[in-house]
Amino acid sequence: MSRIIGDITVSLDGFVDGAGDGVEALHAWALVSDDPVDAAVLASVAGAGAVVMGRGTFDVVDGPHGWQDGLGYGAREDARPPFVVVTSSLPEEVRLAATHDFSFVTSGPAAAVAAAREAAGDADVYVMGGGTTVGSCLAAGLLDVLQLHVAPEALGSGTPLFTGSRHRLVQRDVRVSRAAVHLTYDVSEVPAPG
Template identity: 55%
Template structure:
């Protein structure tokens, strides 16, 4: 069964980037330590990245994040989806307009201009196609940015929330949640490593 999973790294005070995030400053001012766990040599972190990349049948991102990974300092042959895993599932971008050109032509891009719900429907269809081809149940993963993930969670559009809690306080930046009605979660797993606490929740 294909699940929709929101997966993102967040600071102790709830920010997914520092201030002034943009195409050439993806994690914002002071935000680089958020992803220390992604690049360290801890075997548990390495396994979590590998497992997460392998389970991704399709990946959704917002236009701001697309501009970061597509930019000159973004993804490459060595660093991509899942960091050094460089996974290549279908990527679905939620955007108001398609880009005029794409640098990363070796990746499978689909641009959805009609909103997040339509993007999830497209991603679910693509993930089910990949699942059938591989003979395994794969998921749709919302990888960011913060506004897209936060709004999807608060709207009840995901089945599971996977948070990687970085042991730092940013003070300001891009918040994961910016309000909305209260929601209840069921905590499923907690995995602690030296550079992050990995938490998973089911949505009620």
């Protein structure tokens, strides 16, 4: 059975994006690093059977400065699995419609994960973001695995990944490159108090 893997880059202080400069530095490990550890992480992510993303992330990747030939899901891997977008409203047009398989789910993250799982078959489903999407899937108990790519940046403010819910994570893997620390955790249920 496929696993649902939350996969997101965070700053040292736990933000997935910031107000102003610094966001590009978060993703340097994926966009400009030549470290073989980063390349191996990107190659494994590119093997996704399907990908869930939020509408904000979709608007960036489908925007005029978003994904292009040779730079897409998995950065230079440019993988093209089915993409399921969690949204409250459908886009008027999709720039990448001819080259990418996007579907849109308006009934929430659980429905998007279910649609992605069906599209992925036995392969893993990745929830790539943004932070609200990964965080809400984590809070709803939809994730089996959480992969964090910790960039050596402290943003000071922005969208936090963890908000208002407690999680017990079991560390499974740590990979260190010059540009990031890649952490993999199994997600466990936190027992109710007393």
